Amino acid sequence: xxxxxxxxxxxxxxxxxxxxxxxxxxxxxxxxxxxxxxxxxxxxxxxxxxxxxxxxxxxxxxxxxxxxxxxxxxxxxxxxxxxxxxxxxxxxxxxxxxxxxxxxxxxxxxxxxxxxxxxxxxxxxxxxxxxxxxxxxxxxxxxxxxxxxxxxxxxxxxxxxxxxxxxxxxxxxxxxxxxxxxxxxxxxxxxxxxxxxxxxxxxxxxxxxxxxxxxxxxxxxxxxxxxxxxxxxxxxxxxxxxxxxxxxxxxxxxxxxxxxxxxxxxxxxxxxxxxxxxxxxxxxxxxxxxxxxxxxxxxxxxxxxxxxxxxxxxxxxxxxxxxxxxxxxxxxxxxxxxxxxxxxxxxx
Ligand code: ARG
Numbered sequence: 001x002x003x004x005x006x007x008x009x010x011x012x013x014x015x016x017x018x019x020x021x022x023x024x025x026x027x028x029x030x031x032x033x034x035x036x037x038x039x040x041x042x043x044x045x046x047x048x049x050x051x052x053x054x055x056x057x058x059x060x061x062x063x064x065x066x067x068x069x070x071x072x073x074x075x076x077x078x079x080x081x082x083x084x085x086x087x088x089x090x091x092x093x094x095x096x097x098x099x100x101x102x103x104x105x106x107x108x109x110x111x112x113x114x115x116x117x118x119x120x121x122x123x124x125x126x127x128x129x130x131x132x133x134x135x136x137x138x139x140x141x142x143x144x145x146x147x148x149x150x151x152x153x154x155x156x157x158x159x160x161x162x163x164x165x166x167x168x169x170x171x172x173x174x175x176x177x178x179x180x181x182x183x184x185x186x187x188x189x190x191x192x193x194x195x196x197x198x199x200x201x202x203x204x205x206x207x208x209x210x211x212x213x214x215x216x217x218x219x220x221x222x223x224x225x226x227x228x229x230x231x232x233x234x235x236x237x238x239x240x241x242x243x244x245x246x247x248x249x250x251x252x253x254x255x256x257x258x259x260x261x262x263x264x265x266x267x268x269x270x271x272x273x274x275x276x277x278x279x280x281x282x283x284x285x286x287x288x289x290x291x292x293x294x295x296x297x298x299x300x301x302x303x304x305x306x307x308x309x310x311x312x313x314x315x316x317x318x319x320x321x322x323x324x325x326x327x328x329x330x331x332x333x334x335x336x337x338x339x340x341x342x343x344x345x346x347x348x
Contacts, residue, residue: 019075
């Protein structure tokens with residue numbers, strides 16, 4: 001059973017500090033220089049699905065800040081470690097649906113095939129004209145109440161249409177992306193506590209969208225179409241059509257975010273900021289936990305100082321931890337929710 005009295009003793013400033021340290025400890029994150037600027041929205045006490053959803057919308061609104069993105073974490077009621085707490089099923093607050101078309105073809109984001117299927121199983125109906133960028137509903141699970149789905153109003157999601165500063169044909173590809181990456185399925189853990197729902201967000205680094213989300217063969221797989229636009233032969237590997245397409249994708253994504261007034265960092269600047277962070281940490285006598293294969297950006301890595309060194313393999317807490325996919329542990333029979341909040345209805 002949850003120990004409400006000791007949870008109440010957790011002060012918001014203490015949680016904020018632990019969350020900042022968890023960010024500082026995030027071995028895979030190149031953006032940690034900003035760790036002390038993380039802001040906390042304290043949504044403990046949010047009772048039941050609807051209030052949790054409201055807090056998620058508040059998070060989107062506050063962190064997006066019309067493009068002047070604020071690094072933000074929202075915390076919901078924690079549980080003692082080992083217990084099952086509130087879960088957001090989506091990996092991020094904003095995700096685009098992936099629809100199987102048969103023959104292994106996918107419309108939308110292939111990384112969201114499974115979540116999309118789960119949401120449909122829970123009763124979600126895709127738009128009558130499915131597109132490559134349909135925003136998935138949020139699935140919010142409250143222990144003992146089950147899962148409930150919420151459509152995110154279009155106006156709550158800042159999106160950027162991708163255009164190229166020089167090539168007019170680029171816009172016709174119909175690419176767009178959301179301004180805010182807001183991780184929703186990791187747990188913030190420290191001491192005996194697990195915040196199993198604690199969405200956090202900051203600004204994007206250009207390569208996350210341009211190189212990985214658009215470039216990966218298992219994602220939107222846009223490189224062949226871009227090479228074609230550039231007039232490059234995709235039959236000749238040594239035309240370096242993939243490499244050239246990646247550069248132009250970066251140029252387009254960076255330009256479009258800037259034009260839309262949305263904060264974004266390029267990978268060279270991010271790497272520089274990261275190196276200053278490492279220097280500062282080491283001067284304070286702290287070693288920097290790091291995962292080289294994640295820290296090195298997926299383009300131009302060897303041009304950056306961070307490529308040419310190693311990192312501390314330890315994984316200290318406070319930490320943001322992966323959790324098992326929520327549906328793999330979903331309570332049998334839990335479905336669309338109804339009922340009262342178990343924590344604030346007078347039951348001990
Ligand atoms: N790489 C993920 C994405 O493309 C986002 C991960 C978090 N990134 C960040 N800049 N905070 O959606």
